[in-house]
Amino acid sequence: MSAERIISPQTMEAVRRSGAVPGSKYLLEVEDVRKEFPGVVALDNVQLKLKRGTVHALMGENGAGKSTLMKILAGIYTPDSGSFKLRGVDIRLKNPLDALQNGIAMIHQELNLMAPMTVSENIWIGREPLGRFGIVDHAEMNRRTDALFERLGIEIDPEIKVGKLSVANRQMVEIAKAVSFDSDVLIMDEPTSALTEREVNHLFRIIRSLREEGKGIIYITHKMNELFEIADEFSVFRDGKYVATCNSSEVTREDIIRMMVGREITQMFPKEPAQIGDVVLSVKGLTLNGVFRDVSFDLRAGEILGFAGLVGSGRSNVAETIFGVTPANSGTIELFGKQLTVSSPSVAMAHGMAFLTEDRKETGCFLLLDIQENAQMAVLQQRYVQLGFVEQEKLRKAATDMANRLRVRTPDMREPIINLSGGNQQKVLICRWLMTNPKILILDEPTRGIDVGAKAEIHRLISQLAGQGVAIIMISSEMPEVLGMSDRIVVLHEGRVTGILDRAEADQVKIMELASR
Amino acid sequence: MSDAINELGETSKTGLKKIRRLPPEFSILAVLIGIALIFEVIGWYVVGESFLANKQRLSIIVLQVAVTGIIAVGVTQVIITGGVDLSSGSMVGFIAMVAASFAQTSLNARAVFLQPEYAAFGLDWFIDSSPFWPLLVGVLLGAFLGYLNGLLIAKTGIPPFIATLGMMVSVRGLAKWYTEGQPVALLNENFAWLGQSFSLWGFPVPRTVIVFFAVAIIFHVALSYTRYGKFTYAIGANSQAARVSGIDIGKHLIKVYAVAGLLSGLAGVMLAARAQSGQPNMGVSFELDAIAAAVIGGASLSGGVGRITGTVIGTIILGVVTSGFTFLKVGAYYQEIVKGAIIVAAVVIDVHRQRKKSRA
Numbered sequence: 001m002s003a004e005r006i007i008s009p010q011t012m013e014a015v016r017r018s019g020a021v022p023g024s025k026y027l028l029e030v031e032d033v034r035k036e037f038p039g040v041v042a043l044d045n046v047q048l049k050l051k052r053g054t055v056h057a058l059m060g061e062n063g064a065g066k067s068t069l070m071k072i073l074a075g076i077y078t079p080d081s082g083s084f085k086l087r088g089v090d091i092r093l094k095n096p097l098d099a100l101q102n103g104i105a106m107i108h109q110e111l112n113l114m115a116p117m118t119v120s121e122n123i124w125i126g127r128e129p130l131g132r133f134g135i136v137d138h139a140e141m142n143r144r145t146d147a148l149f150e151r152l153g154i155e156i157d158p159e160i161k162v163g164k165l166s167v168a169n170r171q172m173v174e175i176a177k178a179v180s181f182d183s184d185v186l187i188m189d190e191p192t193s194a195l196t197e198r199e200v201n202h203l204f205r206i207i208r209s210l211r212e213e214g215k216g217i218i219y220i221t222h223k224m225n226e227l228f229e230i231a232d233e234f235s236v237f238r239d240g241k242y243v244a245t246c247n248s249s250e251v252t253r254e255d256i257i258r259m260m261v262g263r264e265i266t267q268m269f270p271k272e273p274a275q276i277g278d279v280v281l282s283v284k285g286l287t288l289n290g291v292f293r294d295v296s297f298d299l300r301a302g303e304i305l306g307f308a309g310l311v312g313s314g315r316s317n318v319a320e321t322i323f324g325v326t327p328a329n330s331g332t333i334e335l336f337g338k339q340l341t342v343s344s345p346s347v348a349m350a351h352g353m354a355f356l357t358e359d360r361k362e363t364g365c366f367l368l369l370d371i372q373e374n375a376q377m378a379v380l381q382q383r384y385v386q387l388g389f390v391e392q393e394k395l396r397k398a399a400t401d402m403a404n405r406l407r408v409r410t411p412d413m414r415e416p417i418i419n420l421s422g423g424n425q426q427k428v429l430i431c432r433w434l435m436t437n438p439k440i441l442i443l444d445e446p447t448r449g450i451d452v453g454a455k456a457e458i459h460r461l462i463s464q465l466a467g468q469g470v471a472i473i474m475i476s477s478e479m480p481e482v483l484g485m486s487d488r489i490v491v492l493h494e495g496r497v498t499g500i501l502d503r504a505e506a507d508q509v510k511i512m513e514l515a516s517r
Numbered sequence: 518m519s520d521a522i523n524e525l526g527e528t529s530k531t532g533l534k535k536i537r538r539l540p541p542e543f544s545i546l547a548v549l550i551g552i553a554l555i556f557e558v559i560g561w562y563v564v565g566e567s568f569l570a571n572k573q574r575l576s577i578i579v580l581q582v583a584v585t586g587i588i589a590v591g592v593t594q595v596i597i598t599g600g601v602d603l604s605s606g607s608m609v610g611f612i613a614m615v616a617a618s619f620a621q622t623s624l625n626a627r628a629v630f631l632q633p634e635y636a637a638f639g640l641d642w643f644i645d646s647s648p649f650w651p652l653l654v655g656v657l658l659g660a661f662l663g664y665l666n667g668l669l670i671a672k673t674g675i676p677p678f679i680a681t682l683g684m685m686v687s688v689r690g691l692a693k694w695y696t697e698g699q700p701v702a703l704l705n706e707n708f709a710w711l712g713q714s715f716s717l718w719g720f721p722v723p724r725t726v727i728v729f730f731a732v733a734i735i736f737h738v739a740l741s742y743t744r745y746g747k748f749t750y751a752i753g754a755n756s757q758a759a760r761v762s763g764i765d766i767g768k769h770l771i772k773v774y775a776v777a778g779l780l781s782g783l784a785g786v787m788l789a790a791r792a793q794s795g796q797p798n799m800g801v802s803f804e805l806d807a808i809a810a811a812v813i814g815g816a817s818l819s820g821g822v823g824r825i826t827g828t829v830i831g832t833i834i835l836g837v838v839t840s841g842f843t844f845l846k847v848g849a850y851y852q853e854i855v856k857g858a859i860i861v862a863a864v865v866i867d868v869h870r871q872r873k874k875s876r877a
Contacts, residue, residue: 325761346763355761363761366754368821377751378762380744388743432762 026085027052027216028073028104028185033082035068042068043079046242048235050185050216055207057231057248058220059260060451064237066220070187073218074106075099086185105183107174107191115163120145122162123177148176152206166312168199175206186210187218192226193449196310196477197512204230222451223478224253236260260452271459271485274466277301279337281440281471283322286331291317292495295331299440299471304462306486307475309515314495315475316358319442322473323355324348335440349381354438356429358445358475364429365417372413374428375399379435402431407457423454430461441465442473447481459485479508491515545814545830552834556841568844576714576721582810582836583729584609584784584791584800586829589807589814590729590736591780593828596811597740598773599753599820600677604666604684605781605807609800611692612658612785616651617701617795619643620708629701648708648790655786656779662688663778667771677774685804692797701795712790725787730829732780737825749773753820809860810835834859 028050035043043065050056058066071077073084075093084091086102093099099106113122120141121128129144131137145158154172162170171191178186188207192200207217207230219231227234227248236243236259243259281299286292292314299305307315321328324342332339335351342348345355357363366374376384376395384395400413406427410420417425426446433441446462447455462485466472476482482489489501491514499514553569560568569575588605595602621628623644630640643650662684669680714721740746748769751759760766784803789795814831816823838859842852 323761344763344765345761346765349763357758357761363755363757366751366758366821368754369750373747373750377747377759377764380747381763385744388745390742390744390747392742 026050027087028218029083029085029088030069030073031083033069033072033084034080035072035077036080042240043072044240045082046237046240048218048242049245050218051233052216053211053214054232055211055217055219055230057227057234058218058237059222059227059234059256060237060243064260064451065240066237067189068240069237070106070189070218070220073099073104073185073187075104100181100183103182103184104187105178105181105185106187106189107171107178108189113162113170113173116161118159118161119156119165119173120158122173123148123180144180145176148180152176152179152209153202154206168195168202171195171199171203172206175203179210183215185216185218187220189220190222190449191219192221192223196515197479198310200226222449222455224256225480227256228253257452271304272463272467274302274304274463274487275469276303276487277469280335281322282334283318284332284334286318286321286328286333288317288321288326289329291326292321292492295492295495295497297490297497297500299473301439301469301471302466303487304466304472304474304485306482306489307473307492308479308482308489308511309492312494313492313515315492316444317495318492319355319444319473319475322348323353323442325355346381349378349436352437352439353442354378354433354436354440355442356426356433356444356446358448360422360425360429360449365425367418368416370414370416371403371408371410371420371428372396372399374417375403375413375431375435378432382436398435399431402435403428406431406434406461421451423450426450426458427454430458434465438470440471440473442475444475445477446474447476447478479511482511483508542815542824542826542830545827545834549830549834549837552841553837556837556844560844563845568841572720574840574844576723578833578836578840579726579729580714580723580791581839582832583723583725584788585803585806585810585835586729586832587732587780587784587787588803589810589828589832590732590825591777592804592807593811593814593816593823593825594736594740594749594773595677595777596808596816596818597749597753597820597823598770599756600670600770600774601681601808601818602663602666602774602777602781603678603681603804604662604688605777605784606800606803606805607685607688607692608659608662608778608781609785609788609803610797611688611695612655612782613789613792613799614692614695614701614795614797615658616655616786617704617708617789618696619646619651619654620648620704620789621701622703622705625703628703629696645705646707648711651708651789652711652783652786655782655789657782659782659785660775660779663781664771664775666778667774670774671767671770689797692799695797698797700797701789702793704789704793708790709793710790712787712793723791725791728783728787732783733825733829740825745769745772750821753822755821806835809856813860 026049028048030048032045032047033043034041034045046065046069048069060066068077072079073093075096075098078094084093091102093102093104120138123145124141128136129140142158149156149158152175154176156165156169156172162173165173191203195203210217221227231248233245234248234256235245236256238260277300279298280301284296286295295318297305307318309315317326320326322333322342324344324347327343333342334340340347340351348355361367366377376399380390384391384398396413403410403413408424408427408431410424417428420428430446443462447458450458462472462474474482474485483506486506487503489506489511490497491499491501491511493515501510556568560566588609592602592605618629621630621644628644629635630644635641666681666684669675670677711724714723716722740749748759748764751762751764752766752769756766785800788799792799810831811823811828812818812831813834814824814827814829816828835856838856839852842855
């Protein structure tokens with residue numbers, strides 16, 4: 001960066017607001033960006049060119065460098081070198097405030113909202129309209145929020161506490177907040193990973209209207225169909241290097257996968273035919289007051305039972321109840337023909353159940369502990385303990401074997417789990433449960449936020465386990481995943497089972513009908 | 518470093534060199550050595566003698582911290598679960614009183630158990646008896662009070678801070694009520710033996726110190742190599758994940774607080790044996806010294822992090838500071854002021870460390 005040509009963010013902002021912006025073909029032009037972390041090159045002279053009024057998708061496996069580049073653009077990381085031009089003018093992004101003042105706003109993968117505060121307070125934090133004596137003018141703040149929401153087609157009460165909102169609605173609030181800065185460049189890091197189809201459609205409507213307004217949107221995603229639906233252009237990164245930028249109407253799915261992984265992935269959902277055995281789990285009339293009602297289904301050995309439904313339909317809650325996290329108010333759970341009161345997870349585990357939760361960070365990983373400790377935590381309930389002492393050597397071997405089988409990529413089992421990528425963390429959690437030799441495995445969003453390669457590996461693994469006679473419940477918001485993996489699909493809507501479809505008869509339309517009626 | 522790995526994820530991972538990590542205790546040990554050397558140097562200038570080359574002084578340093586050290590071991594495991602125990606100091610006071618009353622001599626006509634209301638229950642049998650009884654009673658009583666702490670926390674879900682704060686106030690009240698504020702004195706010689714020193718290679722070694730180190734070793738092993746320890750760390754690291762992994766959090770917390778209480782009880786007995794009496798104001802603010810030792814030793818008040826080795830070093834640091842200032846003839850008031858600053862500094866470092874970690 002040449003120092004003398006750099007304009008201060010304040011000047012930039014003034015120029016921007018005056019409307020007298022220098023003409024340039026690109027809204028944002030980033031070249032030769034390099035970022036090294038000790039021992040590794042995260043970004044190796046990458047480039048990104050964002051046109052006005054376009055949605056530009058950024059594709060690449062986890063670790064390709066997408067998030068690093070976005071964090072640089074958002075002012076969170078400082079690059080080692082590179083040139084950054086906004087509307088043809090050099091800019092310098094030293095901190096997140098710089099970025100915001102330049103008109104670059106990022107919507108993070110992990111939502112950064114303050115749950116105990118209201119929607120309005122969250123959006124205008126630090127920019128509250130002040131009345132007399134410096135008192136915050138709440139009425140004015142809510143008016144502004146309403147206006148903002150109206151423009152974006154969002155229907156949320158500005159006075160409600162963010163903690164009471166669904167993940168989807170929190171996402172909307174984040175987007176509204178980003179838009180409220182009058183940002184020209186909006187960065188969205190996997191915004192749909194926690195949303196259902198309908199909510200995704202709503203989000204896409206918002207994105208399209210922002211595009212109409214001439215904003216540039218950088219959209220990080222792992223989902224191929226979203227790319228074709230929403231993106232005008234896309235760039236692919238691989239191993240910290242820039243691969244290519246293409247028009248999304250000119251390429252096929254396979255082309256993109258090839259660019260991303262540098263190899264062919266033959267089959268995304270390698271469902272192997274498995275021997276379907278006896279009923280192992282039979283749920284009848286299961287009810288958790290105010291959450292779901294009268295849920296009944298059977299699960300057989302070797303079967304993959306998909307759970308589909310919108311977020312808030314109660315899919316995860318049913319799983320939690322079966323596993324004893326939130327015991328049912330009424331209804332019965334029969335395991336291997338015997339009725340059982342599942343009052344806690346340890347009861348469920350004692351009967352051969354395992355439960356991979358939806359939220360890796362909140363209910364999955366022990367982020368402070370290492371891979372070994374994370375992998376062994378569940379099996380310690382049952383085995384590898386003599387007189388209270390942990391048989392660490394045996395356990396280390398067992399965990400290492402399992403980690404190798406699942407291809408967890410790490411130099412050392414004593415590495416803190418926080419240093420692993422999302423995909424590898426997920427594999428470690430699957431390790432945790434497979435070490436208990438479960439007969440019934442409940443997987444809640446097993447591939448959320450995981451790159452294509454790791455995803456395929458996890459799918460293959462699920463298929464293999466079913467082949468070995470493990471009964472599997474797989475909850476997923478990704479329609480192709482549910483359709484591709486499941487033998488049967490239970491569809492839930494507002495806490496009720498609205499239908500159970502066979503693999504042969506199930507398709508996207510039928511599921512959506514059942515999930516939203 | 519962790520930032521980098523996290524960012525890069527799996528693909529570039531393979532090329533990464535394995536980085537050797539020193540145990541976190543090394544930095545705390547370095548602080549201890551540093552502080553000791555500072556006193557040594559200043560000592561030569563100001564007092565004109567060595568701070569460290571003095572058997573008597575070294576022995577006193579460890580003796581002074583042994584009682585709070587025993588509590589600190591208990592509170593460390595509580596802190597690892599993400600909780601805190603404020604009631605240990607009061608328990609030391611109350612249990613020192615009770616234990617002392619089980620160890621009085623018949624020469625004392627005013628011994629607690631010689632009074633008719635106790636003698637009626639046959640408690641006068643314990644007068645002149647073996648030190649085993651006060652020890653057993655003290656440890657069991659501590660475990661029971663700790664169990665109540667745990668029960669309160671597990672069943673009502675109130676924060677450990679509040680539960681143990683209540684216990685702290687009530688148990689201090691019990692200590693005063695027990696003899697209406699009178700000290701329990703004139704203890705028998707068997708019991709006094711517990712608090713005395715024996716000679717090892719010319720060093721006077723108090724038995725309290727032996728108990729402290731034994732407790733530290735036992736709990737170091739328990740936290741590192743047993744299921745009890747694994748669950749303790751798991752609950753502090755992520756209680757939600759621990760619950761889903763099948764750990765009965767309530768049950769485990771009750772155990773952890775009961776053990777902390779047991780160690781407070783043990784500390785109370787040892788203090789009574791050393792002081793040759795039980796007094797209602799014994800152990801005041803010991804809980805804070807113990808928490809400070811654990812935090813200086815690297816335990817994080819947000820849970821999931823902490824080691825007994827660190828706590829032991831933290832305890833000794835507090836002892837060295839006290840002893841060093843006395844050695845330099847710094848007044849008691851100044852000592853307290855500086856001690857407070859050291860505790861805050863340790864927590865500042867802890868917060869800083871946490872922030873570094875959570876950025877990853």
